[in-house]
Amino acid sequence: MRAGRNPEDIKLIAITKTVDINRIQKAIDWGLRIFGESRVQEAKEKISKFEFRNSKLKIEWHLVGYLQKNKARIAVQLFDLIHSLDSIELAAEINKNAEKIGKTQRVLIQVKLSEEETKHGVAREDLMDLMKAVSEMKRLNLEGLMTMPPFFDDPEMARPYFKELRELRDNAENSGFTLPELSMGMTNDFEVAIEEGATMVRIGTGIFAGGS
Numbered sequence: 001m002r003a004g005r006n007p008e009d010i011k012l013i014a015i016t017k018t019v020d021i022n023r024i025q026k027a028i029d030w031g032l033r034i035f036g037e038s039r040v041q042e043a044k045e046k047i048s049k050f051e052f053r054n055s056k057l058k059i060e061w062h063l064v065g066y067l068q069k070n071k072a073r074i075a076v077q078l079f080d081l082i083h084s085l086d087s088i089e090l091a092a093e094i095n096k097n098a099e100k101i102g103k104t105q106r107v108l109i110q111v112k113l114s115e116e117e118t119k120h121g122v123a124r125e126d127l128m129d130l131m132k133a134v135s136e137m138k139r140l141n142l143e144g145l146m147t148m149p150p151f152f153d154d155p156e157m158a159r160p161y162f163k164e165l166r167e168l169r170d171n172a173e174n175s176g177f178t179l180p181e182l183s184m185g186m187t188n189d190f191e192v193a194i195e196e197g198a199t200m201v202r203i204g205t206g207i208f209a210g211g212s
């Protein structure tokens with residue numbers, strides 16, 4: 001492939017917000033196994049139906065949207081991986097709820113690299129403190145970083161954001177953290193994200209738009 005990456009190193013997360021369960025079922029039939037939702041409540045309704053129907057398949061559910069502290073308990077019950085950890089308070093809440101059910105919760109830290117008010121994530125200046133705090137929480141397993149650049153028509157415009165996330169990761173690894181995952185790239189810009197080192201791409205409309 002163009003980026004010279006091994007396709008096995010890149011996981012496709014099918015983003016199913018607003019996608020109904022019949023279409024998710026079709027995606028499972030096509031062979032997709034990792035699904036991402038952006039809202040806890042919507043995910044809860046869907047996942048409860050799938051657990052029963054697909055109990056023999058290894059399906060993963062990821063939370064890719066903003067997580068409020070008061071939803072941490074449900075999120076820990078539902079999700080294999082939370083991409084949107086962005087504060088020490090939220091980390092503590094996830095850790096506490098994971099402890100209660102004897103789970104180790106996999107998490108990514110979402111980093112805010114753009115100035116847009118609407119984007120969530122920890123500021124780059126606060127990333128190191130958050131990583132240190134998370135690494136001391138016994139029920140959290142920090143696997144990497146996530147970011148979401150502004151939307152651009154030209155995907156090349158997103159490249160600096162992806163590059164910066166990779167550099168933040170590389171710097172953190174030089175300080176002793178192990179952060180294999182980089183969750184970055186969506187329908188419009190995933191190729192650029194892969195060139196810059198993405199290990200997880202989050203694709204919604206590219207899979208589910210149009211048709212049924």
Ligand SMILES: *Cc1c(COP(=O)(O)O)cnc(C)c1O
Binds near residue numbers: 203
């Ligand atoms: C909706 C969403 C996506 C998928 O976006 P598409 O442009 O439809 O591929 C990826 N990540 C997050 C956090 C999202 O909310």
